[in-house]
Amino acid sequence: MIHIAIDGPAGAGKSTIARRIAAQIGFIYVDTGALYRAVARYVLCAGVRPEDAPAVTALLPQIELSLRFQNGVQKVCLNGEDVSEAIRTPEVSMAASGVSAIPAVREFLFGLQQKIAQENNVIMDGRDIGTVVLPDAQLKLFLTASAEDRAHRRFEELCAKGQKADYAQVLADIRRRDEQDIRRKTAPLKQAEDAVKVDTSGNTLEQSIALLRGIIREKLGL
Numbered sequence: 001m002i003h004i005a006i007d008g009p010a011g012a013g014k015s016t017i018a019r020r021i022a023a024q025i026g027f028i029y030v031d032t033g034a035l036y037r038a039v040a041r042y043v044l045c046a047g048v049r050p051e052d053a054p055a056v057t058a059l060l061p062q063i064e065l066s067l068r069f070q071n072g073v074q075k076v077c078l079n080g081e082d083v084s085e086a087i088r089t090p091e092v093s094m095a096a097s098g099v100s101a102i103p104a105v106r107e108f109l110f111g112l113q114q115k116i117a118q119e120n121n122v123i124m125d126g127r128d129i130g131t132v133v134l135p136d137a138q139l140k141l142f143l144t145a146s147a148e149d150r151a152h153r154r155f156e157e158l159c160a161k162g163q164k165a166d167y168a169q170v171l172a173d174i175r176r177r178d179e180q181d182i183r184r185k186t187a188p189l190k191q192a193e194d195a196v197k198v199d200t201s202g203n204t205l206e207q208s209i210a211l212l213r214g215i216i217r218e219k220l221g222l
Contacts, residue, residue: 002027004123004216005130008143009189010093010177011150013200013208014125017143019073020209022123025222030067030116031074032126032133033096035109037087038065038078040095050098057104065112090158090165090173097177100127101184127181130192139219140195141212147174149201 004027006014015031022029040050042063048055068075076084086092099105113133116122124133130140145153151171158165181189191197196215200208216222 001117001119002121002220002222003117003134003137003139004220005134005137005140005192005195006123006125006143007127007130007141007189007191007195008125009150009174009181010097011154011174012143012145013150013153013205014143016205017209017212018123018125021213021216024213025216026121028069028116028120028122029074030113030122030124031076032109032113032124032129034074034076034084034087035065035067035112036096036100036105037092038076038083039063039105039109040092040099041083041087042078043099044092044095050095051101053102053104056099056102060104060108063108065109067112067116088161089163090170094173094177097180097184101180101186103186106187127189128187130195131190132187135192139216140192141215142191142195142197143212144197144199145201145203147171147178150174 006018008014019029043050043056043059046059048059050056064079066077068077075082076087110133113124117124117134126133130137148171151167151174154174155165155167155170198212
């Protein structure tokens with residue numbers, strides 16, 4: 001199987017770009033961040049703090065996660081419920097950073113991620129795909145952009161969905177999320193040594209897609 005690993009900070013456009021490219025080349029797209037978000041949503045609904053490792057770990061046996069793919073589009077099911085949209089709130093995003101730092105949570109999701117990769121040609125994105133989940137991926141990309149650029153994209157996305165948003169708060173959340181992801185002890189956000197770094201600051205979505213598509217074509221002939 002052919003595996004493409006895409007890592008990078010929150011709001012870099014990994015999910016949108018990876019999803020579009022996967023559809024173009026006929027690969028399965030796996031958004032690992034959505035799995036952590038689903039765990040975070042369950043934890044929040046249970047009234048547990050995402051940083052409370054013992055309490056979060058105790059909840060894991062109650063969680064059943066699965067991914068469904070419809071026309072190449074990933075759907076996340078949490079205990080039988082499609083939560084693909086419900087996990088896209090700023091609150092869940094911050095909570096996901098908290099639970100993803102817990103080793104038991106990462107171990108809980110690791111097997112599911114690898115099973116999908118073993119059975120499919122995949123583009124998988126996250127924070128530690130090239131360094132931990134798919135260390136032998138044929139192509140590793142590290143997708144990034146300035147905090148301001150990422151915050152602007154996230155702000156526009158929230159507004160487009162009809163959600164109330166404040167740019168300054170979105171920017172502060174992005175910077176805080178970066179700090180959490182980089183400094184956490186378990187699987188911190190970092191660029192794999194053999195990854196190609198791609199900075200999309202100032203790019204439109206179509207320009208970013210074309211840029212990564214060109215790298216994939218050059219490196220893998222796809």
